[in-house]
Amino acid sequence: MANVDLIIGATSLICFIMLGFPTYIQTQERKCNKKLPKPTNLKLSTSKQGHINLTWDFNVTEKLQNPVKYYVEYRNTTASGWSRIGTFSNIFNRNIALHKGLSFRVQAVSKTCAGDISEEKHYVPEGMNGTAAENVTCVACNTSSMNCTWTVGINAPDDTQYRLSLMQAEKVEECHHYQKDSLGREIACRFHDLKIHLLNEIYILMEGRSNKSKIQFFDEWFTASEVLNPPSNITVHLDARKLTVEWKQPRTSYAIRSHCFKYEISIKDKVYSPMSHLESFTLPIETFKAGEKYILKMRAKGDSCGNSENWGEWSVSKEFGIPGEGSFDRLLTIGGTLVALSVAVLLLICVCKRYNVKQKMWPPIPQPKNNLKDFQQQFITDTEMQYQDGCAHHRAEENETVAMMDFENEPLQKGDENGLAAISGKAPSMA
Template sequence: MNGTAIENFVCVIYNVSFMNCTWHVDRTAQGDTQYFLYWKYSRIEDFMECQNYIKDNWRRHTGCRFQNVTIKNNRADFLVNASRSGQTIQSYKTSIPLYTIEKLTPPSNITVNCTGVSYGCEIQWQPPRTSHVERDGCFKYEIDIENTADPEKNIKDPSKPTTTTQRSYRFPNYNAEKRYQVKIRATDSGCLVSTNWGEWSTPIEFGREQLMSTSGYTVFLLSMITASLMLFLCLATYFLKKKSAPVPQPKDPFHDISSMNFQTDYENQLIKQEPEEIITTVDEMA
């Protein structure tokens, strides 16, 4: 039946091994129309059906998510069948080289080393991650450096992006008094790589202000760590002393009484007492 086939079939490979395929449903297709996606790496293989469909509000399949996709040199075949009330209707078929639909990951491990105003800054990075490219020379890079002149007023002086096939770039216009940020992306350089530009890397900031703020934060962090260690040592010493101090034993009154020698104590009391003088008076009779 006409007017039931899909439109705008698009597949994208991202993050090395994930692939999303999506399509639009014809506006004249009825609500009970359903779509099923099949694909295979080469002609000698059998078609495999999608295991993770993307659905719209009417529960119709409008896409598929794939995992563990490996890019190969051959073209992959895609087939979308449609059915309505148990009847097979208009289908869609296409063949796509997988490397052409890959969205390259950003270059990784970007470092900036500014050794002096005369020499500038050396920017280095690692190539994007892919499942089928091992040569560094297969990529071309675009380096975008911006001079954030006044962050408070949001004034920027963007420089013209520079392209290179190397994995390093020397930035000659470095000014120690200013602050910069750099981001890099990649594309094909004569290999089986997508000719579309990949994703931009996360901007990396460098410059005097950034270095000073980083240094100040490091000093603050070290000071806090030192103070915390000193406090911990003081508390630990206090508790150790308190724990090791001898604990006074309570006196046992019955034990003390039983150990006393009452006879000796009584004799000592008698010795201390002075003898009383007895005076006898005799009255003379007249």
């Protein structure tokens, strides 16, 4: 039954192709008995570098039943085929390289009819052919720098001087660090501290000058090919069972998630590829020979996130060694011994402080007596005492003298005369 249905369907299709399709074509031709006029008065201007503005006129004397769409076709002078872009406006703007020259033409098309193609409009760059720089390539690196290289045009004079600049939106970066060939003509340039975004489209313009002829310019719209930095903070950890490598994603000039990178780890003669979303990698310790030294390095590339899918630079080499048999046991023994000794020393210090062992074992030594100082002090004391005794004796004599003087001046009583005679050694007189 299925085979019968298949045969009937095939027969119906053949009948439509033989009988119905020509009728459909004739119907479309009858609907398009009045062709659309072709666009006229094409005008081409370049208001800024790397940008064209194309306009045209489309004269229709009667109202069209269906809207008209225009197809703009363009190609440079070296291309064999035409590129085609549709628009509903009679104004066409586009960022496009101009250095090879361009040709444009326009065709009006409705839902049922297609008009004739317009006359071609050409853009021809100034300067002598073959003098523009050729084979221009630019590679971004280190997140904010870019290297550009090129070859001198085949017809460029010996005194040709090239000047390179990059443009993005309103930002313009001019190159100041050139490399020259043996004739002094610039063949390479390095940009430092770029402020443009490497993932967005960049316009490169290289102009030339010479005293012998007019030099054609070179221009191109491109997205920079970036050479990624190596992964950062690479560390290697070893234990008795495994080797673990850890890292951080490469530094870039734009924010990007960690799963957007692929990595390669080179250890001696082998290359390993960790999972892209991980930032660590583990290998069993049995993978390596005990007692040998190994060199490890890493690199990265983009993984379908719009960043560069070319392998970046290798990291700085890291050397590590696998200890010989029994080395881990010895390390553990030594480590345990050191820990035990440290604990014992701390306990001993605490006990000594608690029971003042230091003062008991090493009591303070008395200081020797300073005889000279004592003699001086005794001498000063004795001198002061003698001085005080002398002063007291002198005061006593003065008092005695004063008393004698008072006795002489006062009239003597009878008893006093006897006393005075006793003092002077004379016998008292008899009355």
